[in-house]
Amino acid sequence: MHLLQLAAASALICGFIGIGSERLSAAPQSTSTVVTSPEPLPEADGRLRVFLGGSIEMGAARDWQSDIIEAIQQAPVVLLNPRRADWDPAWLPSADNPEFRRQVEWELHALDIADIIVMYLAPETKSPVSLMELGLHAQSGKVILYCPDGFWRKGNVDITAEHYDIEQVNSIDGLIAAVRARVGHSDGAD
Template identity: 60%
Template structure:
């Protein structure tokens, strides 16, 4: 469903706009030194690579925006890495994500139905009060009640569809970029 929506959105976008400013930084590449455009962290369901690659679709949909997209889903992820602080590959990933979250102006958290996304829940807790979050948690996510109540309590912005998520992300990118210049 997401792919169909984003594909139709891309087809409706003029080709000249698609060649614009979006830059994607994927873990573990270094974060840019200059903060000269809005930074968007793509947090949410990955589930060790089992969840749909919604990040790829979001990156394509935002190709015409002046934004640095911080993508934690890495193509070389190895599920054999031990989720322990002593594993250097695992540590590198977690440290990259923490730095990217802190650096981001906007954080998407997408909780996909059928996924568990425990790291995304942790990230939500870390940033619930930051004003950076845009949360999309549709029916079918196993802890939707927890997400809804926590978002409400801490004033984290929630959207009810991918269309609304994309509109809100675009609006926030514009607000951030106006403040940078």
């Protein structure tokens, strides 16, 4: 069998059984797709990938991620949401705990592949993991940050944001508007 025939047969078989179908899509989708941990992270498909980082507090913080998801559902983006419905706060936060490791590795990889990192640090939270993630990506140019008055380390966050020229906004609506501006999309609500 010639190399070209082999490649065509391989592509046909892979397409038939669903392997690599994301990479074979002809054009990017025009609306958002939400990928929630621990779902597999998607291959690049031409749409920007937006990580919804910030306060979760083991599920105790308000689900602000759903506000963002609803507001930009018509934008051509892939939303990477670390908040999982099946999270068990009783899981030991240990590298030896497979579910905990799976979550942390998902978040680290999602942050790395994200084109935009949305970060909301809620006043009623400590959010040490989010602070670490902010520090890891402060110099990336990818972060849009909302840290309202009342967050326990707001001064540190504001100075760090100023030092690294991180885009800061003053509300959840500001986060939504900033994401829309970076994506170049409007839902008509602007």
